[in-house]
Amino acid sequence: FRLVESGGDLVQPGGSLRLSCTVPDFAWDLYAIGWHRQAPGKEREGVSCMSPNGVNTAYVDVVKGRFTISRNSDKNTVYLQMHNLKPEDTAVYYCTADRRFDQSCSFEPTPSTFWGQGTQVTVSS
Secondary structure: OOOEEEOOOEEOOOOOEEEEEEOOHHHOOOEEEEEEEEOOOOOOEEEEEEOOOOOOEEEOHHHOOOEEEEEEOOOOEEEEEEOOOOHHHOEEEEEEEEEOOOOOOOOOOOOOOEEOOOEEEEEOO
16 A cells, blocks of 8 residues: 655754655554655664554654654644754655554564655755
8 A cells, every 4th residue: 555755855954844654544553654764875774663553652762852753543644753853864764554463563674564655854054
C-alpha cells in the first residue's frame, strides 16, 4: 500500500519542520509507523517509530529531545516534529510501515516493510 509523505523543506540551523505521513485506513491500528532517513553517502538509519496503537515510541539517540513522533487518528496521519535542526539532519526522510502483532516498533526494516517515496529535508544557512 502507499504511504504519502510531505513537509520536507530547506530550513536554517536551529529551525523546525514537521513531516507528515498519511497511512491507509485499514493499516492504521495494525502497523507500526516509523521514520527513517538517508543522508548523501551514508547508510539509511531509523530515526523514530510508533507502535500500532500509538502508545509506544522510540527515537535514535541523536534526535532525542529534538524530534517528536505523534499521530492524528482523525486524519490517519503520523507526524515527525523536528526542532533545533542541525546540518547533520539533512537527509531524505522516509515514512515506513511494519505489520506488528504486538505494541512495539523497530528501527530494523524487513522485506515486508512498506516505504514512502521520501521527502527532502535540508538544513543549511
